[in-house]
Amino acid sequence: NRPVYDPADGGHLRIEMRALPAGPSCADMTANTAFLLGLTLAQAERDLTGYAFAEAYQNFYRAAREGLEAKMTWPGLDGEFEAADLVLRLLPEARAALLAAGVTPHDADTALDVVAQRTRLRRTGAVWQRETLARFGGDRERLVRRYRELALSGLPVHLWE
Structure with missing residues (x-):
């Protein structure tokens, strides 16, 4: 993520989320966004000081190399989990946070079901x-x-x- 200032039309400041991949389809991009925002909202109020940046860094590179088979850690959970299992475990948390933020159950379920199916089918x-x-x-x-x-x-x- 990075802050961006655009002077056009009187100027504005925005934060670009660089964690999201492009594609492969609009449905996938919508699903990825819903999952990321849901997890971000769910984690926002948690104390994550015990989770070392080195673990997040390691997760990033493992996921890039190994995809859904990557072994990963997660704040508040003990041990390592296969990325696919972790995604399926975190989907209800993301859904609950989206609903609490005012996303309709239909919209949340439509987007997150894409993540679930893609993960289950690998x-x-x-x-x-x-x-x-x-x-x-x-x-x-x-x-x-x-x-x-x-x-x-x-x-x-x-x-x-």
Whole structure:
């Protein structure tokens, strides 16, 4: 995250959330945003002083390398958890925080269900790309065309073929 000042139209200050990935579809981006904001709201009032930055740093790089199979820690929980298990464990917490913030149950459930299904099926954008590239015999141009087609379909990545 970073603060940004824009002098246009009288100026404004905003905070950009750089933790969110782009894509692979609008449904996935909406789901990621709901999950991130729900968890942020849920953690906002907690005392996290006992959780070392080094653990968050390690989680970040493990997740980047290993995806949903990464072993991670979480503030207030003892031990390490596979990222997929941690996501499923934290979804109810994110949902409760979204509802408390005024998000309708339908909107929260629609977004968070994408996260849940993607996690249960272990079907992320990276997994889809690796599998599809192999299926296409390494044809990257064909991969990009198919990615674009599916991204524009509105379907979340766990439903892509």
